[in-house]
Amino acid sequence: MVLIDEEQLDMPPSYGSQEYWNKRFTTEPEPFEWLEAPDVLDPFLRDAIDRSDDPNPALLHIGCGTSMLSYHLRTIVQEPNRIHNLDYSDVAIDLGRKRETELCNDERFEDQQCGCSATSECMRWDAVDILDHQSLLGACKPGAYSVIIDKSTSDCIACCDQVHIRLPYAVDAWSESPTNMDLRRSPEPVHPLHILAVHLALISKPRARWIALSYSGDRFPFIDGLYSSRPHLPGFPDTGTLWKLLDKREMQSEKEPTVDVNGDRVIHRAKTSHWMYALERTEMPLFVRGGHL
Numbered sequence: 001m002v003l004i005d006e007e008q009l010d011m012p013p014s015y016g017s018q019e020y021w022n023k024r025f026t027t028e029p030e031p032f033e034w035l036e037a038p039d040v041l042d043p044f045l046r047d048a049i050d051r052s053d054d055p056n057p058a059l060l061h062i063g064c065g066t067s068m069l070s071y072h073l074r075t076i077v078q079e080p081n082r083i084h085n086l087d088y089s090d091v092a093i094d095l096g097r098k099r100e101t102e103l104c105n106d107e108r109f110e111d112q113q114c115g116c117s118a119t120s121e122c123m124r125w126d127a128v129d130i131l132d133h134q135s136l137l138g139a140c141k142p143g144a145y146s147v148i149i150d151k152s153t154s155d156c157i158a159c160c161d162q163v164h165i166r167l168p169y170a171v172d173a174w175s176e177s178p179t180n181m182d183l184r185r186s187p188e189p190v191h192p193l194h195i196l197a198v199h200l201a202l203i204s205k206p207r208a209r210w211i212a213l214s215y216s217g218d219r220f221p222f223i224d225g226l227y228s229s230r231p232h233l234p235g236f237p238d239t240g241t242l243w244k245l246l247d248k249r250e251m252q253s254e255k256e257p258t259v260d261v262n263g264d265r266v267i268h269r270a271k272t273s274h275w276m277y278a279l280e281r282t283e284m285p286l287f288v289r290g291g292h293l
């Protein structure tokens with residue numbers, strides 16, 4: 001049997017596959033930045049930290065990949081151990097942890113006074129699948145985080161296949177009328193961004209901010225006010241009641257437009273723009289069936 005690489009067939013890469021990311025980070029271990037430079041979200045992150053009820057808020061960086069944003073985040077918090085980096089690629093997590101140890105001796109971090117040395121890491125790093133509630137709860141406590149940082153990770157998750165869940169789902173909203181525990185026997189397909197919204201809501205504090213940078217101006221199906229775009233499944237939370245949109249801005253890319261001369265054809269690459277979303281966690285409580293809360 002001949003195995004043909006996707007690149008050879010000119011197909012788009014499988015951004016929704018864990019295998020794709022592990023392979024990519026193994027062959028390309030150097031830092032790589034999706035969409036924009038690590039400091040592009042600074043004003044929104046600083047605002048989220050300043051407005052937090054917690055004087056020492058916990059930050060969750062989802063799908064950190066090999067972005068330098070993890071290390072840049074250390075410059076905007078008091079204590080780097082309040083930063084928790086997650087990725088489902090254990091290759092990316094191992095690289096990130098190793099790189100932090102190396103950077104701890106770098107003079108750029110001297111003014112951090114975080115007490116770290118070449119042998120002690122400061123930030124938290126965990127290989128976690130954020131679409132799997134058990135994997136997530138193995139590393140993150142419910143109601144723990146004040147700020148979620150998402151640089152193109154929702155874009156990647158939007159490329160995943162539908163998640164098939166059994167109802168009632170393991171994470172649900174409190175309700176006056178108890179859910180029928182024998183709702184359906186066959187798994188229901190749910191768009192992965194709804195699963196992400198429920199999982200992130202579970203581990204966030206009320207009024208926590210989810211700051212996302214995306215290439216899409218229509219990234220989150222649960223914040224457009226359209227009730228019809230949310231799943232109506234008994235035993236699964238209404239994601240539109242968990243997060244509300246505070247701010248959405250189009251941001252011009254810092255990268256300069258390019259002109260390529262290819263034979264006698266001239267290809268102009270126009271300046272691109274991306275979207276910043278600031279979402280706020282509502283007060284709607286969630287619980288985990290059979291434990292944890």
Ligand SMILES: C[S@@+](CC[C@H](N)C(=O)[O-])C[C@H]1O[C@@H](n2cnc3c(N)ncnc32)[C@H](O)[C@@H]1O
Nearest residue numbers: 021033034063064065067087088129130151156
């Ligand atoms: C488009 S890359 C963005 C990487 C980085 N945030 C950046 O800006 O360069 C998406 C990242 O999300 C991670 N990822 C995708 N699905 C995930 C999941 N279900 N759980 C955890 N990480 C995931 C991938 O491994 C990859 O590192």
